[in-house]
Amino acid sequence: MKLQVASQLAIFSILELVAEPNRQITVADIGAKYGISTNHLAKVMNVLGRAGLVRSVRGAGGGFQFSGNARRTTLLDIIELFEPRGLRGPETGELGRHTAEAAALGVVLREIDDTVRATLGSITIATLRDLATRQPVQAALAS
């Protein structure tokens, strides 16, 4: 599966904010690290703010802070804010609708969908942050 760019940016942004909870981080800071425009990031932060996951601090030295619970906020919570149809795997659509064959294929696709949702719903921001610092990820980066 592939996440939309906005979903990925939202996850990366929250990871940045969680890493430095005592500092207000600007969209320019995050944009520079991930090579993305501040306009695009501002839209993402706006959605996260409406969901209560970040708060903005205005004025000089202002920026964003994470306002959720890193041990409770899951990747699924974030992704569902940005995937307009909800997080769904491949679908059979209208082709062969009402046939046993399409229903059988639908059973398989739902199994995939359920697994994806269970995985994303069980990884919290705190867990993803730990994962990013673990040896296998660091080794993959170095190679």
Place this chain on the structure above:
Amino acid sequence: MKHVTTDHRKKRPGRAPAPADAPTGGESAIAIRAAERRDVAEVSALDAQVTGLPKPEHWMELYRRQRSVGGAPAGIFLVACPAAEPERVLGFIIGEIRAWEFGSDPCGWVYALSVRPEARERGVGEALLQAIAEAFRKAGMDKMRTMVARDAILPMQFFRGEGLMAGPYIQLEKDL
């Protein structure tokens, strides 16, 4: 292999890290020790409180397997207690080393973990998991596994938070 999934369904994740093989400091210090026969009634009551399904014979059988005679213990059965009250059970964990099932190299399986609702969010579950991981390690294992219901979000988050990831096996089943 027999797995107790009900315990994984309702357990809440732990929070603060806690050493596995020694009491933690402070008023809420936790000690981990091997289960004794007198603990089984408390373990059974805890499980019944969490799952609503009493099964005392099952827990006694698991205790006996740990204490199997004539060889190495078949299982690992640990309990967590307040350091100052070593007879009061706050939680328990049960596991076993299994070899060559499903084509797997020997590894440590965790198949029951439960913490009293009033003792959760204090690192009890984490301390128990770390303790059994250490026991597996001392037995020469380099892998630990468990199984969690897909919709059991909190236990799943707990194990993920402890670094467990999806393994190379997929559980398959069929209605009979």
